[in-house]
Amino acid sequence: MRTYILRRLLQIVPTILMITLVVFLMMRSVPGDPVVALLGEAYTEESATQVRQEYGLDQPVLVQYFIWLGKLVQGDWGRSILSGRPVLKDVLVRLPVTLELIVLSMAVALAIAIPAAIVGALRQNTWADYTATTVALVGVSIPEFFIGVLLLLVFSFGLGGLLPSSGWVYLPGTCPTIVCSASLWGNMHHVLMPAFALGVGRAAILTRLLRASMLEVIRTEYVTTARAKGLAERPVVFKHALKNALIPTVTVMGLQVGFLIGGAIVVETLFAMPGLGTFGIDAIIGRDYQQVQGFALITAIAFVVMNLLVDLTYTFLDPRIRYA
Amino acid sequence: MRSRRLLLVLLTALFGLATVSSDVAQAQGPKRGGTLRVSYGNDIANLDFHTASGYEMMWVAMNVGCGLVNITPDGKFVGDAAESWSMSPDGLLYTFKLRKNVLFHDGTKMDAAAVKFSIDRLMNPETKSAMRPFYGPVQSVEVVDPHTVQVRLKHPYAFFLHMLAGYRTGLVIYHPGATQKHTLQDRQQGKPEALPGCGPFRLVEWVKGSHLVMDRFDKYFVPGRPHLDRVMIRTIKDPVTEMAAFKAGEIDFIASFSPEHVDTLKAQNPRAQIMTGKETTPMVFQMKVTVPKDGKPHSKDRAPHPIFHDIRVRKAVGCFGIDRKEIVKIAFKGQATPWVGMNPPGTLDTVDVNHLCPYDQAKAKALLAEAGYGPSKPLTFELMTSTEKSVFNVIATVIKEQMARIGVTANIRLVDKVTWMNHALEDGPFDAHVEDLLSLLTLDSNPFLSAAGARWNQSRHTDTKINDYYARYARELDPAKRKAVAKELVEYAADKLYWNTISGSPFYMVAQPWVKGYTYNAEFEVHWDPVWLDK
Numbered sequence: 088m089r090t091y092i093l094r095r096l097l098q099i100v101p102t103i104l105m106i107t108l109v110v111f112l113m114m115r116s117v118p119g120d121p122v123v124a125l126l127g128e129a130y131t132e133e134s135a136t137q138v139r140q141e142y143g144l145d146q147p148v149l150v151q152y153f154i155w156l157g158k159l160v161q162g163d164w165g166r167s168i169l170s171g172r173p174v175l176k177d178v179l180v181r182l183p184v185t186l187e188l189i190v191l192s193m194a195v196a197l198a199i200a201i202p203a204a205i206v207g208a209l210r211q212n213t214w215a216d217y218t219a220t221t222v223a224l225v226g227v228s229i230p231e232f233f234i235g236v237l238l239l240l241v242f243s244f245g246l247g248g249l250l251p252s253s254g255w256v257y258l259p260g261t262c263p264t265i266v267c268s269a270s271l272w273g274n275m276h277h278v279l280m281p282a283f284a285l286g287v288g289r290a291a292i293l294t295r296l297l298r299a300s301m302l303e304v305i306r307t308e309y310v311t312t313a314r315a316k317g318l319a320e321r322p323v324v325f326k327h328a329l330k331n332a333l334i335p336t337v338t339v340m341g342l343q344v345g346f347l348i349g350g351a352i353v354v355e356t357l358f359a360m361p362g363l364g365t366f367g368i369d370a371i372i373g374r375d376y377q378q379v380q381g382f383a384l385i386t387a388i389a390f391v392v393m394n395l396l397v398d399l400t401y402t403f404l405d406p407r408i409r410y411a
Numbered sequence: 412m413r414s415r416r417l418l419l420v421l422l423t424a425l426f427g428l429a430t431v432s433s434d435v436a437q438a439q440g441p442k443r444g445g446t447l448r449v450s451y452g453n454d455i456a457n458l459d460f461h462t463a464s465g466y467e468m469m470w471v472a473m474n475v476g477c478g479l480v481n482i483t484p485d486g487k488f489v490g491d492a493a494e495s496w497s498m499s500p501d502g503l504l505y506t507f508k509l510r511k512n513v514l515f516h517d518g519t520k521m522d523a524a525a526v527k528f529s530i531d532r533l534m535n536p537e538t539k540s541a542m543r544p545f546y547g548p549v550q551s552v553e554v555v556d557p558h559t560v561q562v563r564l565k566h567p568y569a570f571f572l573h574m575l576a577g578y579r580t581g582l583v584i585y586h587p588g589a590t591q592k593h594t595l596q597d598r599q600q601g602k603p604e605a606l607p608g609c610g611p612f613r614l615v616e617w618v619k620g621s622h623l624v625m626d627r628f629d630k631y632f633v634p635g636r637p638h639l640d641r642v643m644i645r646t647i648k649d650p651v652t653e654m655a656a657f658k659a660g661e662i663d664f665i666a667s668f669s670p671e672h673v674d675t676l677k678a679q680n681p682r683a684q685i686m687t688g689k690e691t692t693p694m695v696f697q698m699k700v701t702v703p704k705d706g707k708p709h710s711k712d713r714a715p716h717p718i719f720h721d722i723r724v725r726k727a728v729g730c731f732g733i734d735r736k737e738i739v740k741i742a743f744k745g746q747a748t749p750w751v752g753m754n755p756p757g758t759l760d761t762v763d764v765n766h767l768c769p770y771d772q773a774k775a776k777a778l779l780a781e782a783g784y785g786p787s788k789p790l791t792f793e794l795m796t797s798t799e800k801s802v803f804n805v806i807a808t809v810i811k812e813q814m815a816r817i818g819v820t821a822n823i824r825l826v827d828k829v830t831w832m833n834h835a836l837e838d839g840p841f842d843a844h845v846e847d848l849l850s851l852l853t854l855d856s857n858p859f860l861s862a863a864g865a866r867w868n869q870s871r872h873t874d875t876k877i878n879d880y881y882a883r884y885a886r887e888l889d890p891a892k893r894k895a896v897a898k899e900l901v902e903y904a905a906d907k908l909y910w911n912t913i914s915g916s917p918f919y920m921v922a923q924p925w926v927k928g929y930t931y932n933a934e935f936e937v938h939w940d941p942v943w944l945d946k
Contacts, residue, residue, distance in 0.1 A: 118826075118830050119833050120829070120833055120837075123837055124456075124464075124828075124829050124832060126462075127464035127541050128464065128544075128859060129462060129543065130837070130866065132709070134536075166596065167600075167619075169457060170457040170599055170619050171457055171459075171595070171596035171597075171598075171600045172599075172600040172619055173600075180621070181620070181621075236651060239655050240651075240655075243656070243658070244654070244655045244658055244659075244679070248655075248659025248660065248661070251656075251659065252652050252661060253645070253653075253655075253656045254645060254661065255621075264616060265616045265624075266622065267622075356649065357649050359646065359647040359649070359656075361618065361620050361621030361622070365620050369454060369619075369620060372827055372828065372829065
């Protein structure tokens with residue numbers, strides 16, 4: 088197991104390097120010059136040349152990449168071209184917000200998907216099943232921003248500000264800035280709508296997948312055996328059927344992290360949350376190369392680590408799986 | 412029946428009490444304390460006040476920093492760090508007497524040396540300040556004594572005080588010691604110790620994309636000001652979210668509200684204070700007159716633009732072919748003024764030249780035919796606009812439709828702000844574009860976007876007569892004569908279509924009913940020190 092984890096961790100390195108290189112090259116090929124945005128009306132050829140030298144933008148693209156990489160291995164993620172702020176510092180300030188959003192939206196997704204899929208599978212072709220599959224289809228079809236706007240209109244606009252429309256309250260003890268609010272209640276208030284907006288689409292996908300998987304598993308011989316030997320329905324469903332049906336779902340959950348990061352950009356912008364999503368989109372729009380690299384790096388790390396964790400979860404779900 | 416009457420009496424008494432207590436609160440004057448929660452629609456670029464761009468930064472600079480003078484909405488100058496000032500009869504020497512009680516936020520005194528340091532710094536090409544061109548007329552700055560500073564000009568400059576007060580940030584006085592001790596990056600990232608201003612609020616923290624916090628500076632030179640303990644700025648980019656936050660009372664003040672949502676906000680919040688004034692920002696549809704002959708942006712060697720170098724085509728497309736009233740009706744729901752002149756109706760010395768460009772399809776078609784365009788040789792051009800504001804796209808779409816009416820095809824090219832800047836401002840390849848770039852306090856603040864040879868000259872015309880008009884206008888000290896020059900300049904620019912305004916671009920600020928004491932002065936002066944919260 089240890090060897091497996093070590094091997095996987097080593098595999099992560101070239102994956103992340105490849106992602107950052109692709110992002111680096113893509114950003115350089117996008118039209119638009121961050122120096123123009125930085126200097127604004129003060130732009131002259133001379134001042135632009137000077138700024139490009141300061142940030143190494145006058146070097147060939149691959150040289151720039153290796154300079155960035157060289158600094159990275161020393162723990163220097165670079166500085167924002169536009170704001171002068173250290174990228175790592177900004178990433179660390181914003182990471183907890185997005186991490187919490189992603190974890191909770193996945194929790195929302197599972198909280199909806201598991202019961203819906205079980206009901207759908209156990210009562211196949213009944214109104215309960217049709218309802219679950221129809222809701223899942225609707226959930227898949229509605230984009231996050233639309234659900235977000237609807238939630239805003241109902242809970243912030245319509246119900247007299249029942250839930251806050253924007254901003255962020257940190258969990259107690261996690262405040263990364265000098266001035267910030269922290270409370271469990273406030274945090275839950277702020278994260279509820281964004282997590283729901285982001286989680287509903289994922290719930291729909293997971294429901295459909297888990298339902299199909301459950302249908303397959305509940306027809307297997309070991310489930311029939313479990314029922315035949317007189318086991319109550321609850322342990323049959325939850326201990327024998329669900330646990331095995333979850334394996335493909337868990338695989339997809341790992342892959343869904345990527346979609347959640349993408350969705351976080353939309354949801355964080357809509358709810359004005361100071362997370363990595365808004366950080367990433369602002370960086371891309373402003374052509375802030377250093378920040379884009381920081382965003383790509385952290386999301387790549389999050390994605391591959393999450394998939395490693397998913398792989399490790401298999402051993403819990405199916406004891407026959409052993410990693411060597 | 413009796414109990415109902417009693418209830419009525421009680422309710423009336425309660426209402427009366429509430430009204431009286433509200434009046435009493437007003438009469439008692441400003442209350443001290445509280446946090447003003449401000450919402451910005453765009454993020455702050457960075458916090459080096461001398462070099463950063465964007466109004467979001469400027470509104471912070473005006474509250475953290477102090478200058479020499481400010482300007483009121485009716486155009487009067489009021490002292491900021493300067494308690495008085497005078498101009499020599501020849502208009503070449505300005506003497507400013509500074510208040511003696513002005514302190515920087517680190518407790519050191521703000522004096523004439525700091526003023527000289529700041530102006531010299533802005534004039535230094537190494538600083539890379541966009542304010543530098545405005546200091547072109549300044550010959551030198553001299554410290555007479557710690558509380559007197561003199562600015563000597565190369566030639567009379569009628570708008571020197573306007574420039575100090577309200578061109579971009581106006582003059583923001585920097586702390587010489589802190590500026591020399593800290594790096595540009597320290598200031599850009601908003602380290603409070605690198606930016607000790609002499610304004611009413613001291614910077615506490617800026618977390619890009621999250622919040623900016625300023626606290627009351629207790630030793631501010633105006634006694635009793637500021638009233639607020641704190642100003643907290645957050646960025647909310649989505650107008651729907653911004654409206655929801657406002658309705659729920661999560662924010663007190665929206666610093667710039669999108670015009671297309673004003674009606675909705677009014678309907679949702681009947682007691683909200685919606686502040687606006689005469690438009691000062693021109694919404695433009697600029698056509699490129701020349702292109703670099705060698706293909707290199709900003710090349711002095713110019714070639715005619717293949718389409719719009721021909722004045723007949725410019726007039727057909729940008730003048731007679733554009734129905735400005737329709738654009739205003741659709742894009743701004745009628746809440747803007749159709750306008751042709753370079754400086755919109757809210758700008759000093761504005762000139763109405765709308766009669767020069769009446770909507771006339773027949774005339775437009777005739778001019779196009781004269782220029783050789785018609786069914787056998789249809790005119791097609793690319794209309795670029797940016798995604799920064801949704802209204803740009805709407806205007807471009809209406810123009811496209813209007814062009815179709817005169818047999819012209821306008822292909823819309825929608826780009827993000829940075830790409831737009833690279834093309835429209837940096838002499839990149841484009842035919843025409845729609846934007847509203849800058850608010851004009853005076854016509855004099857516009858040469859950097861419209862003079863021949865100016866780096867950001869929108870149409871890239873090469874007509875130096877425009878520059879001569881600007882020079883005459885800026886140097887004329889007699890207001891009546893100056894107004895006459897303005898008229899000549901605006902008429903000339905409109906006739907040649909070197910500058911093509913469509914309308915004013917309305918600007919809105921919104922405040923909760925409990926926000927008191929704020930004086931609306933468009934984008935030019937945003938001061939929160941007189942603000943107090945009545946709640």
